[in-house]
Amino acid sequence: MNNTRLRRYMSSDLELCEPVFHSLKLSISEQLGPQNLIDILRLMQALTYEKCVTLGVWANDLISFLMSEICQEPEPEWMPYCIAILCNLASRSKSVCNRIKKSSSYKPFSRRVMKLLAHDSRIVVVSSLVLIGYLEEKIRDMVYCSKNIHETFQCVFNVLTMGDGDCLMTRHIASDLLRRLVVSDTPTISSVPVITSTGKDIMSYSFFPRCIQQTAELLVALDPRLEESTKIYDLLLAFCSLPQLQSPTCSEILKCPPTENRLTTPIIAIAETASIAVDSVVDEMIPIRALKLLTFLLKEIVDVNDRILVHIASEQIAQLIEVSGKTTIDSGRETATFECKRLTEALRIAEICCMDELRNDVLDVMTAQLCAHIAEFQLVSNPIILQMSRPPVQRTDHIPNWSIHGVAVILQLLKLLAVAKDLSRSHKERYWKLLKDERLIPLLGYAIAYGEAQMVSSALEIYTHCAQHHTFNSRWLGDLVASCSIAKRLQEVASPANTTGSASLTRDRRSLRDSISPQDTDIQSMIKTEDRETMKAIDEILQKVRTNEIQAKDLKTSEMLLTYERKIALMQDRERELEMLVKAKDQALQHNERLRQQYKNGFGRTEQNEEERTLLRKSVEENEKLKEANAMLRIETDAVRRALEERNEALKKELIQIRQECTDLNTEIVEERELVVAARNLSDDLKKKLHLASETALQRQSELDEVIRDKTQLTADIKKLKFDMAEAKKKHDEDMSKLNSDILKQAASLEKLNRESRDMKEQIAQKDNELAMVNEQLTSLKQFGVRTQAELEKAKKVKEDILKLVSDLK
Numbered sequence: 001m002n003n004t005r006l007r008r009y010m011s012s013d014l015e016l017c018e019p020v021f022h023s024l025k026l027s028i029s030e031q032l033g034p035q036n037l038i039d040i041l042r043l044m045q046a047l048t049y050e051k052c053v054t055l056g057v058w059a060n061d062l063i064s065f066l067m068s069e070i071c072q073e074p075e076p077e078w079m080p081y082c083i084a085i086l087c088n089l090a091s092r093s094k095s096v097c098n099r100i101k102k103s104s105s106y107k108p109f110s111r112r113v114m115k116l117l118a119h120d121s122r123i124v125v126v127s128s129l130v131l132i133g134y135l136e137e138k139i140r141d142m143v144y145c146s147k148n149i150h151e152t153f154q155c156v157f158n159v160l161t162m163g164d165g166d167c168l169m170t171r172h173i174a175s176d177l178l179r180r181l182v183v184s185d186t187p188t189i190s191s192v193p194v195i196t197s198t199g200k201d202i203m204s205y206s207f208f209p210r211c212i213q214q215t216a217e218l219l220v221a222l223d224p225r226l227e228e229s230t231k232i233y234d235l236l237l238a239f240c241s242l243p244q245l246q247s248p249t250c251s252e253i254l255k256c257p258p259t260e261n262r263l264t265t266p267i268i269a270i271a272e273t274a275s276i277a278v279d280s281v282v283d284e285m286i287p288i289r290a291l292k293l294l295t296f297l298l299k300e301i302v303d304v305n306d307r308i309l310v311h312i313a314s315e316q317i318a319q320l321i322e323v324s325g326k327t328t329i330d331s332g333r334e335t336a337t338f339e340c341k342r343l344t345e346a347l348r349i350a351e352i353c354c355m356d357e358l359r360n361d362v363l364d365v366m367t368a369q370l371c372a373h374i375a376e377f378q379l380v381s382n383p384i385i386l387q388m389s390r391p392p393v394q395r396t397d398h399i400p401n402w403s404i405h406g407v408a409v410i411l412q413l414l415k416l417l418a419v420a421k422d423l424s425r426s427h428k429e430r431y432w433k434l435l436k437d438e439r440l441i442p443l444l445g446y447a448i449a450y451g452e453a454q455m456v457s458s459a460l461e462i463y464t465h466c467a468q469h470h471t472f473n474s475r476w477l478g479d480l481v482a483s484c485s486i487a488k489r490l491q492e493v494a495s496p497a498n499t500t501g502s503a504s505l506t507r508d509r510r511s512l513r514d515s516i517s518p519q520d521t522d523i524q525s526m527i528k529t530e531d532r533e534t535m536k537a538i539d540e541i542l543q544k545v546r547t548n549e550i551q552a553k554d555l556k557t558s559e560m561l562l563t564y565e566r567k568i569a570l571m572q573d574r575e576r577e578l579e580m581l582v583k584a585k586d587q588a589l590q591h592n593e594r595l596r597q598q599y600k601n602g603f604g605r606t607e608q609n610e611e612e613r614t615l616l617r618k619s620v621e622e623n624e625k626l627k628e629a630n631a632m633l634r635i636e637t638d639a640v641r642r643a644l645e646e647r648n649e650a651l652k653k654e655l656i657q658i659r660q661e662c663t664d665l666n667t668e669i670v671e672e673r674e675l676v677v678a679a680r681n682l683s684d685d686l687k688k689k690l691h692l693a694s695e696t697a698l699q700r701q702s703e704l705d706e707v708i709r710d711k712t713q714l715t716a717d718i719k720k721l722k723f724d725m726a727e728a729k730k731k732h733d734e735d736m737s738k739l740n741s742d743i744l745k746q747a748a749s750l751e752k753l754n755r756e757s758r759d760m761k762e763q764i765a766q767k768d769n770e771l772a773m774v775n776e777q778l779t780s781l782k783q784f785g786v787r788t789q790a791e792l793e794k795a796k797k798v799k800e801d802i803l804k805l806v807s808d809l810k
Helices: 004-013 017-029 034-048 057-071 079-092 094-101 106-118 122-134 137-143 149-162 170-182 208-221 227-241 243-255 266-274 285-303 314-325 336-353 359-365 368-381 383-388 401-420 425-435 440-450 453-466 474-494 502-515 521-528 530-546 557-600 609-809
Strands: none
Touching: 004 034, 017 034, 017 057, 017 609, 034 079, 057 079, 057 094, 057 106, 079 094, 079 122, 079 170, 094 106, 106 122, 106 137, 122 137, 122 149, 122 170, 149 170, 149 208, 170 227, 208 227, 208 243, 208 266, 227 243, 227 285, 243 266, 243 285, 266 285, 266 314, 285 336, 314 336, 314 359, 336 359, 336 401, 368 401, 368 425, 383 401, 383 440, 401 425, 401 440, 401 453, 440 453, 440 474, 557 609
16 A cells, blocks of 8 residues: 555545445454455555544444454454554544543553563554553553653664564554654744654664664665655654754764665665656655755755765756756646645755855756746746735635745745855846846735745745845835735635534624725625625536536545535525524514503503504514515525435435445455455565575675775775876986986087087198198108218218328328
8 A cells, every 4th residue: 555645535535444344344254264354454554544533333343343352362463453553543533542441441451552562563562652652641651751762762763664564554653653752743833843852862862873874774775656765754854854853863864875785875865766757656745855855964964064075976966956947837737736846945955055066066057047937937827926916805716736835936046046146147137137026026925924934934034135125115015915914814704614603604704894994895795795606606516517517527526525515504504594584583573472462451551652552563564574574584495495405315316326436446446455466476476586686686796895895906006006107207207307408418519519520620631631741741851861861871971981081191
């Protein structure tokens, strides 16, 4: 039973709880077997969840049956479903709690519930905790006292994180119990939730961080389309809405690392859930809840001066904002409300990201043109602008729900532009242009007068920005807000809830006429014709259904029944008014008759005889008029009664038809049960295959981890080698620069030497020429020397001969 909308339709609109209980009685009386009984109880558990059951014959019998089955020894195999159903009934109705307390078997039942706290089944344990909280005050004070509350919290967190595969809605009950233990439901003036006295110390428990992380990990493991995921989102959002728990809860969610079983983190899973299209989910609020939780997480990152890119990729955030910003809002579709909510949350995320280093990526997605398109769509198509521009008495048109959330879109867009104006010139121009647009004033007025706390706060913040312009029409804004009080009082008078008592309705109308100024003359005429117009509108709708202008299959059964009930209520009110008028006229007739009898008995012969005779004449005339009016009223009353009888007959026929449809639906349920059994067998096979695939995936994961470790080591080695190469390259570059400088110097020297060499060669050639000439001269000198030597030899010989001759001569 994962389709929340279908479950609520079957429980509330079709009222299938009682037929299912009769099926349960039939199963027991005919002994159809334990599996048939368990299937019926599972269906009853799903139908009674979030259902306020009115005590009646069948409800009393159901409570007695459940209590007897819970107390039965030995314990039947369907006992967990019985205590879960009783937990659903008690948590939604005080009358059911009182009925259980007044039961003759209450004492053994309460002792049995205390023993069930040690049961092996998780749904039995958590259901017992819920029943103890609602039933037995003495035991409740013992289980939920300050001494034992930490163990209770740990138990409920364990049930929430582990779940119970055999029983339905185990996590639903645990999540609801945690919310009641931590978040107070006591109404206060402030819109900020208040933490309970039971949960004020939850942050001091040692298991709290681990339990929050395990709860957040469920967002990765569970299918986001299931109601279980919705309950986890609701619990985490409830914790984040408390000022004391917001930062601890967000920080623990952000600390969740990826593991072997899941290769992603909760914040990434939340962003993926937020990206799901509204048309592809069973509950349209699933992506809205994910966006709200993502807003809390991103705000925590920015508040602690951390970087968003450490936790989630910028592309994922930018794509999420872009898809939400470019979604076309079709006002004619039922999903328009949810699309407006989604756009508002996406704009809030963009505002937060503009305070981080992602601001450029966000502004590239949320361009000034896109912001202008979003604003222009709301300013052109939002019917609130036209509605607020009318006088209060003319504001009778129904305002679609999407337009109210469209006001929130405009306010959040202005808050985004207020941050982006300091970062982009185009966004700054769009911001000031939008503030000067007079179509913004009706939206501000509606937000201040009718909005919730967050919308009013945003509207007042935007008003401080608008007031910077001296041309801003604050007087008109004040008039619009003041006119809303008159419109509210008119709506209170015109609401169907005030038609149940004609006397109270008359008093409300009289007080309204006394409180409104004489200028508003249209109000009184509207009040006089209100019932007639309402009856006329209902008759027109029913006439269109009869003439097939409106297809009956397009209307829900509850809507048709509601229309008939309003018609009958109006006719009954009219009948009561006529009866009261007839009664008043009968009293006037009786009074006139008494006066006439007194006159006959001589009472008129007193001193005031003449006066009373005149009064008697007037009374007789009024009596005649009242008789005629009485006759007319009796005719009209008879006509109304006949119409009511005809209407009742028609409603009885429709009721018979609806019962036939319920019978057909039960037949379909039996067929679907067979399909469920087949699907269950298929699910078991899939579980086996999934287990085998999981083992294979774990084996591959271990191999992948080893590869990742090797990759990490190689990465470190590569980094080291790159560093060494960088150092070597740096040193090589320095050496090369030195070598280049030396080469340049050597080249210059070589050039100089070359020039000197050429000069030397020239000188050598010249010297060679000179040497050749000298050699020639030397050769000639050598020849001359040889000749001279010969001559000297001759001269020496001559000298010797001379000396010899001289000596001889001596």
